[in-house]
Amino acid sequence: MAGTSLIDLILSDPSLADRYQQVTAMMPPSSPAAATGVTGTVDSSYVGGTGDYNATHEGPGTQGLTFGEESQYTDLARSLFELVQQRFPGVDMGGILNARNIKGTNTPSEHAYGAALDIMAAGALGDRVYNYLTRPRIANQYDYSNVLWEVPDHYNHLHVGWLY
Numbered sequence: 001m002a003g004t005s006l007i008d009l010i011l012s013d014p015s016l017a018d019r020y021q022q023v024t025a026m027m028p029p030s031s032p033a034a035a036t037g038v039t040g041t042v043d044s045s046y047v048g049g050t051g052d053y054n055a056t057h058e059g060p061g062t063q064g065l066t067f068g069e070e071s072q073y074t075d076l077a078r079s080l081f082e083l084v085q086q087r088f089p090g091v092d093m094g095g096i097l098n099a100r101n102i103k104g105t106n107t108p109s110e111h112a113y114g115a116a117l118d119i120m121a122a123g124a125l126g127d128r129v130y131n132y133l134t135r136p137r138i139a140n141q142y143d144y145s146n147v148l149w150e151v152p153d154h155y156n157h158l159h160v161g162w163l164y
Helices: 006-012 013-026 073-088 123-133 136-142
Strands: 037-041 055-057 090-096 116-120 146-148 157-161
Touching: 073 116, 073 123, 073 136, 123 136, 123 157
Parallel strands: none
Antiparallel strands: 037 055, 090 116, 116 157, 146 157
16 A cells, blocks of 8 residues: 555545545535635644644534634544553554644645544554554544544554544
8 A cells, every 4th residue: 555645544434434425515625724714823832743733724614624723523522532642551652733734735624624533653553552542432432533544654653533
Protein backbone atom coordinates (compact mmCIF):
# COMPACT_ATOMS: atom_id res chain seq x y z
CA MET A 1 0.00 0.00 0.00
CA ALA A 2 2.99 2.29 -0.11
CA GLY A 3 2.17 5.46 -1.97
CA THR A 4 -1.59 5.13 -1.42
CA SER A 5 -3.17 8.36 -0.22
CA LEU A 6 -5.50 8.56 2.74
CA ILE A 7 -8.31 9.67 0.41
CA ASP A 8 -7.73 6.57 -1.77
CA LEU A 9 -7.96 4.37 1.31
CA ILE A 10 -11.18 6.05 2.44
CA LEU A 11 -12.72 5.79 -1.02
CA SER A 12 -11.79 2.10 -1.28
CA ASP A 13 -14.04 1.28 1.70
CA PRO A 14 -17.72 1.59 0.63
CA SER A 15 -18.97 2.56 4.10
CA LEU A 16 -16.35 5.30 4.49
CA ALA A 17 -16.68 6.41 0.88
CA ASP A 18 -20.40 7.11 1.34
CA ARG A 19 -19.83 9.25 4.44
CA TYR A 20 -16.91 11.03 2.77
CA GLN A 21 -19.05 11.88 -0.26
CA GLN A 22 -21.89 13.15 1.96
CA VAL A 23 -19.58 15.42 3.94
CA THR A 24 -17.63 16.75 0.98
CA ALA A 25 -20.87 17.43 -0.95
CA MET A 26 -21.79 19.91 1.79
CA MET A 27 -18.50 21.81 1.46
CA PRO A 28 -17.85 24.72 -0.88
CA PRO A 29 -15.65 24.05 -3.90
CA SER A 30 -12.89 26.24 -2.48
CA SER A 31 -10.72 25.48 0.50
CA PRO A 32 -12.42 26.34 3.83
CA ALA A 33 -9.57 28.67 4.70
CA ALA A 34 -10.30 30.71 1.59
CA ALA A 35 -14.09 30.75 2.01
CA THR A 36 -16.08 33.32 3.88
CA GLY A 37 -17.89 32.47 7.08
CA VAL A 38 -17.37 32.21 10.80
CA THR A 39 -13.89 33.00 12.09
CA GLY A 40 -12.41 30.99 14.94
CA THR A 41 -9.04 31.11 16.67
CA VAL A 42 -7.48 27.73 17.37
CA ASP A 43 -5.33 27.52 20.47
CA SER A 44 -3.39 24.39 21.41
CA SER A 45 -3.57 25.23 25.11
CA TYR A 46 -7.06 23.79 25.41
CA VAL A 47 -6.77 20.96 22.95
CA GLY A 48 -3.51 19.10 23.45
CA GLY A 49 -1.14 17.71 20.87
CA THR A 50 1.15 19.38 18.40
CA GLY A 51 0.74 21.22 15.13
CA ASP A 52 0.02 24.62 13.66
CA TYR A 53 -2.89 25.45 15.94
CA ASN A 54 -2.29 29.15 16.47
CA ALA A 55 -3.84 30.38 13.25
CA THR A 56 -7.16 31.98 12.41
CA HIS A 57 -9.16 30.27 9.69
CA GLU A 58 -12.44 31.24 8.12
CA GLY A 59 -14.92 28.73 6.82
CA PRO A 60 -18.52 27.65 6.79
CA GLY A 61 -19.77 24.84 9.03
CA THR A 62 -19.84 21.23 7.98
CA GLN A 63 -22.82 19.35 9.39
CA GLY A 64 -23.22 22.20 11.85
CA LEU A 65 -19.48 22.28 12.56
CA THR A 66 -17.16 25.25 12.16
CA PHE A 67 -13.70 24.91 10.63
CA GLY A 68 -11.05 25.50 13.30
CA GLU A 69 -13.35 25.29 16.31
CA GLU A 70 -14.18 22.61 18.84
CA SER A 71 -17.31 20.56 18.18
CA GLN A 72 -19.49 18.07 20.01
CA TYR A 73 -16.90 15.44 19.04
CA THR A 74 -14.05 17.18 20.88
CA ASP A 75 -15.27 16.11 24.33
CA LEU A 76 -15.84 12.56 23.05
CA ALA A 77 -12.26 12.51 21.76
CA ARG A 78 -10.89 13.71 25.11
CA SER A 79 -12.96 11.13 26.98
CA LEU A 80 -11.84 8.34 24.65
CA PHE A 81 -8.19 9.35 25.08
CA GLU A 82 -8.54 9.24 28.88
CA LEU A 83 -10.01 5.73 28.63
CA VAL A 84 -7.23 4.53 26.31
CA GLN A 85 -4.53 6.15 28.46
CA GLN A 86 -5.87 4.40 31.59
CA ARG A 87 -5.79 1.03 29.83
CA PHE A 88 -2.51 1.63 27.96
CA PRO A 89 -0.31 3.97 30.07
CA GLY A 90 2.41 4.21 27.38
CA VAL A 91 0.29 6.18 24.90
CA ASP A 92 0.42 9.94 24.38
CA MET A 93 -2.03 12.33 22.79
CA GLY A 94 -1.08 13.47 19.32
CA GLY A 95 -3.87 16.03 19.08
CA ILE A 96 -7.55 16.62 18.47
CA LEU A 97 -8.07 20.04 16.88
CA ASN A 98 -5.80 21.18 14.06
CA ALA A 99 -7.22 23.56 11.45
CA ARG A 100 -5.79 22.01 8.30
CA ASN A 101 -6.59 19.92 5.24
CA ILE A 102 -5.85 16.24 4.77
CA LYS A 103 -2.25 16.01 3.58
CA GLY A 104 -1.98 16.59 -0.16
CA THR A 105 -5.65 17.56 -0.63
CA ASN A 106 -8.07 20.47 -0.40
CA THR A 107 -10.35 18.39 1.84
CA PRO A 108 -10.53 19.49 5.47
CA SER A 109 -9.16 16.97 7.95
CA GLU A 110 -11.48 15.63 10.63
CA HIS A 111 -9.07 17.40 12.98
CA ALA A 112 -10.14 20.72 11.44
CA TYR A 113 -13.50 20.28 13.16
CA GLY A 114 -12.23 18.84 16.44
CA ALA A 115 -13.69 15.52 15.28
CA ALA A 116 -10.59 13.31 15.37
CA LEU A 117 -8.09 12.03 17.90
CA ASP A 118 -4.49 11.00 17.25
CA ILE A 119 -3.12 8.51 19.76
CA MET A 120 0.66 8.19 19.68
CA ALA A 121 1.61 4.52 19.91
CA ALA A 122 3.81 2.41 17.69
CA GLY A 123 4.53 -1.26 17.13
CA ALA A 124 2.97 -3.82 19.47
CA LEU A 125 1.45 -1.11 21.68
CA GLY A 126 -0.26 0.40 18.63
CA ASP A 127 -1.55 -3.05 17.66
CA ARG A 128 -3.04 -3.54 21.14
CA VAL A 129 -4.67 -0.12 21.11
CA TYR A 130 -6.08 -0.77 17.60
CA ASN A 131 -7.53 -4.12 18.71
CA TYR A 132 -9.12 -2.40 21.70
CA LEU A 133 -10.58 0.48 19.65
CA THR A 134 -12.09 -1.85 17.06
CA ARG A 135 -14.09 -3.79 19.66
CA PRO A 136 -17.77 -3.20 18.92
CA ARG A 137 -18.55 -2.22 22.52
CA ILE A 138 -15.98 0.60 22.55
CA ALA A 139 -16.74 1.75 18.99
CA ASN A 140 -20.48 1.84 19.70
CA GLN A 141 -20.03 3.62 23.02
CA TYR A 142 -17.98 6.43 21.43
CA ASP A 143 -19.70 6.27 18.03
CA TYR A 144 -16.59 6.96 15.89
CA SER A 145 -16.61 6.08 12.21
CA ASN A 146 -12.99 5.13 11.53
CA VAL A 147 -9.72 4.03 13.09
CA LEU A 148 -6.63 4.38 10.91
CA TRP A 149 -3.55 2.36 11.83
CA GLU A 150 -0.56 1.22 9.79
CA VAL A 151 -1.67 3.02 6.64
CA PRO A 152 0.29 5.84 4.99
CA ASP A 153 1.16 8.59 7.48
CA HIS A 154 -0.27 6.51 10.36
CA TYR A 155 2.55 4.17 11.40
CA ASN A 156 3.49 5.96 14.63
CA HIS A 157 -0.03 6.87 15.73
CA LEU A 158 -3.65 5.82 15.46
CA HIS A 159 -6.23 8.21 14.07
CA VAL A 160 -9.78 7.93 15.41
CA GLY A 161 -12.32 9.97 13.45
CA TRP A 162 -15.97 10.83 13.77
CA LEU A 163 -16.81 12.31 10.33
CA TYR A 164 -15.52 10.36 7.31
